[in-house]
Amino acid sequence: xxxxxxxxxxxxxxxxxxxxxxxxxxxxxxxxxxxxxxxxxxxxxxxxxxxxxxxxxxxxxxxxxxxxxxxxxxxxxxxxxxxxxxxxxxxxxxxxxxxxxxxxxxxxxxxxxxxxxxxxxxxxxxxxxx
Amino acid sequence: xxxxxxxxxxxxxxxxxxxxxxxxxxxxxxxxxxxxxxxxxxxxxxxxxxxxxxxxxxxxxxxxxxxxxxxxxxxxxxxxxxxxxxxxxxxxxxxxxxxxxxxxxxxxxxxxxxxxxxxxxxxxxxxxxxxxxxxxxxxxxxxxxxxxxxxxxxxxxxxxxxxxxxxxxxxxxxxxxxxx
Numbered sequence: 083x084x085x086x087x088x089x090x091x092x093x094x095x096x097x098x099x100x101x102x103x104x105x106x107x108x109x110x111x112x113x114x115x116x117x118x119x120x121x122x123x124x125x126x127x128x129x130x131x132x133x134x135x136x137x138x139x140x141x142x143x144x145x146x147x148x149x150x151x152x153x154x155x156x157x158x159x160x161x162x163x164x165x166x167x168x169x170x171x172x173x174x175x176x177x178x179x180x181x182x183x184x185x186x187x188x189x190x191x192x193x194x195x196x197x198x199x200x201x202x203x204x205x206x207x208x209x210x211x212x
Numbered sequence: 213x214x215x216x217x218x219x220x221x222x223x224x225x226x227x228x229x230x231x232x233x234x235x236x237x238x239x240x241x242x243x244x245x246x247x248x249x250x251x252x253x254x255x256x257x258x259x260x261x262x263x264x265x266x267x268x269x270x271x272x273x274x275x276x277x278x279x280x281x282x283x284x285x286x287x288x289x290x291x292x293x294x295x296x297x298x299x300x301x302x303x304x305x306x307x308x309x310x311x312x313x314x315x316x317x318x319x320x321x322x323x324x325x326x327x328x329x330x331x332x333x334x335x336x337x338x339x340x341x342x343x344x345x346x347x348x349x350x351x352x353x354x355x356x357x358x359x360x361x362x363x364x365x366x367x368x369x370x371x372x373x374x375x376x377x378x379x380x381x382x383x384x385x386x387x388x389x390x391x392x
Contacts, residue, residue: 097242118245118270120238120277153263155270156360163343190263197340 088139091132100151102129104136109143114150122157130165137172144177150184150212151191159194166202179206186211228297230269236277236292245270248296257304257391264364264388265304269296271357272308272384283313303366304388312382317372320382323355324370327362335362361386 095101100115119125182195252262293309339359367387
């Protein structure tokens with residue numbers, strides 16, 4: 083694979099969008115907060131493009147992706163599906179591990195995680211209670 | 213709606229936590245959601261009921277905002293109305309009213325009648341099927357959005373009242389449930 087330089091990316095949290103942290107050195111990706119952007123696909127396009135580029139590299143060891151979403155609207159739900167689809171593709175060549183982190187009282191978030199886990203059977207997908 | 217009518221709505225429907233009529237924007241929706249979050253904590257609603265209220269409120273508001281934006285040349289499309297409250301049986305509800313074009317009424321009727329005919333398990337199943345199949349089409353997003361609302365709701369009711377040859381009121385009433 084050709085060698086490319088990818089810089090870490092950090093997007094700060096707002097009232098309706100999560101914080102997004104893509105750490106190249108630690109091979110750690112975090113998405114934390116609420117998600118109901120006005121235009122979900124525009125908001126996440128940078129992150130999606132970044133991840134696609136990131137996985138074109140040759141990587142040592144695993145990449146960990148933490149989702150810690152309190153609640154989200156339907157277009158974010160579709161977007162997360164696409165994101166997990168991308169990660170499932172990437173997992174054919176790289177070691178990828180997903181942590182779906184939820185508050186013990188947040189059954190809605192747990193159920194959302196269970197559904198995604200079922201939809202992406204080939205992914206290493208951990209449901210992690212906070 | 214004049215103040216008397218608003219007063220009647222409040223009397224009929226119990227306690228209103230939030231009501232807004234007018235033009236919706238994303239920052240306004242976010243501010244109102246924050247306000248609902250505070251109400252939910254103050255009333256000790258628990259996370260499931262709270263999240264269901266927030267999601268239904270967000271879906272309906274964003275849906276109205278996008279619809280209005282896409283059809284802004286037709287007046288008075290900015291007349292959106294949304295209420296969040298609790299009825300005399302302690303059931304939380306979200307009600308929205310907006311103006312839709314008559315050419316969209318048949319489609320709306322069809323989708324909502326289908327939704328009303330499904331039980332909880334079938335709604336969840338259809339939602340996941342749609343999420344798998346539907347890639348971004350650039351449309352209003354109303355497709356999966358209504359399923360999201362139904363998934364979070366106990367019951368949905370709707371009414372379409374013709375205003376004139378071009379437009380109708382679309383009234384959507386979603387029962388979310390009671391505090392457990």
